[in-house]
Amino acid sequence: xxLFFFLSVFLLTISALMLLRPAxxxxxxxxxxxxxxxxxxxxxxxGGLGIYLxxxxxxxxxxxxxxxxxxxxxxxxAMLVFGVIDDAIGLSPKSRLAVHSAIALGMALIAxxxxxxxxxxxxxxxxxxxxxxxxxxxxATVGVINAVNMSDGLDGLSGGLTVIALMxxxxxxxxxxxxxxxxxxxxxxxQVMAFLTLNLRSWWNKRVLTFLGDSGSTLLGFLLAWIxxxxxxxxxxxxxxxxxxxxxxxxxxxxxxxxxxxxxxxKSAFTPGLDHFHxxxxxxxxxxxxxxxxxxxxxxxxxxxxxxxHFVGLDDSVMFWLFLxxxxxxxxxxxxxxAQEISQIE
Numbered sequence: 001x002x003l004f005f006f007l008s009v010f011l012l013t014i015s016a017l018m019l020l021r022p023a024x025x026x027x028x029x030x031x032x033x034x035x036x037x038x039x040x041x042x043x044x045x046x047g048g049l050g051i052y053l054x055x056x057x058x059x060x061x062x063x064x065x066x067x068x069x070x071x072x073x074x075x076x077x078a079m080l081v082f083g084v085i086d087d088a089i090g091l092s093p094k095s096r097l098a099v100h101s102a103i104a105l106g107m108a109l110i111a112x113x114x115x116x117x118x119x120x121x122x123x124x125x126x127x128x129x130x131x132x133x134x135x136x137x138x139x140a141t142v143g144v145i146n147a148v149n150m151s152d153g154l155d156g157l158s159g160g161l162t163v164i165a166l167m168x169x170x171x172x173x174x175x176x177x178x179x180x181x182x183x184x185x186x187x188x189x190x191q192v193m194a195f196l197t198l199n200l201r202s203w204w205n206k207r208v209l210t211f212l213g214d215s216g217s218t219l220l221g222f223l224l225a226w227i228x229x230x231x232x233x234x235x236x237x238x239x240x241x242x243x244x245x246x247x248x249x250x251x252x253x254x255x256x257x258x259x260x261x262x263x264x265x266x267k268s269a270f271t272p273g274l275d276h277f278h279x280x281x282x283x284x285x286x287x288x289x290x291x292x293x294x295x296x297x298x299x300x301x302x303x304x305x306x307x308x309x310h311f312v313g314l315d316d317s318v319m320f321w322l323f324l325x326x327x328x329x330x331x332x333x334x335x336x337x338x339a340q341e342i343s344q345i346e
């Protein structure tokens with residue numbers, strides 16, 4: 001893929017997003033300010049639609065760039081359609097979980113994209129999943145989908161964190177000579193960056209022109225889960241499974257901590273709240289832009305550690321226990337602080 005093609009994809013995605021904006025109101029895809037929302041203008045939620053249409057257009061024009069990705073386009077299209085319905089009328093958490101699980105199951109059974117091994121995670125040799133392969137694949141995929149969705153709380157946050165993970169994977173794919181995975185990672189990165197051009201405030205654009213919405217964030221989560229699993233399994237794997245944790249460390253740590261804490265406090269794990277990491281940074285006095293940049297920085301550090309460790313050949317188990325140590329420290333350090341902050345707000 002050459003620079004001209006990259007630029008064409010970038011402009012194609014922006015064009016799709018701008019053309020979709022006028023139709024957002026008639027589709028019920030407009031985010032109205034109020035409640036926990038920090039924006040002040042009614043904003044079209046067509047980011048996912050624009051990114052998906054761009055992917056389909058590239059596949060139609062240059063199918064050789066995305067070989068064997070027909071199933072991905074079909075299943076991610078189903079995820080997008082459900083997300084659009086969710087954005088338009090609002091669905092229950094149980095309904096979302098059921099559909100996300102069903103599509104993840106389709107990924108495992110139809111496309112044969114599944115977790116079959118965790119690698120040398122515990123230091124005693126490869127951990128093969130056997131009969132647990134499919135349920136763990138569904139669980140992990142739904143987890144990544146929700147991690148991206150739950151990080152979609154500030155302009156550019158979930159999109160930028162997804163780009164960081166994709167770039168780390170692209171570097172590993174390039175050095176491993178995996179052209180198809182590299183092409184897809186770079187292609188999706190460019191499309192998300194095109195969305196961010198309209199999603200982030202700048203000197204030339206003082207207001208946000210489009211949001212991802214649940215349709216966009218769940219689409220990105222599903223696409224990311226797909227390529228992380230694909231890149232870490234089989235004889236032609238690009239990375240060991242443990243590095244998927246590092247490439248997407250910050251959203252995973254934040255989401256898993258909430259999935260543990262909320263039920264323990266008698267709340268639903270999927271109920272929106274003010275206990276995310278970005279909420280804590282905002283309450284600490286950082287602006288929205290500063291908060292996003294801080295989280296970009298932390299995510300980039302984690303992904304860089306993952307890429308570096310992958311190429312120097314550090315043992316999987318070392319990286320896994322180090323990840324668990326960081327997660328444990330996060331849980332301990334934030335435990336009392338989060339409780340105090342939430343009690344003050346309530």
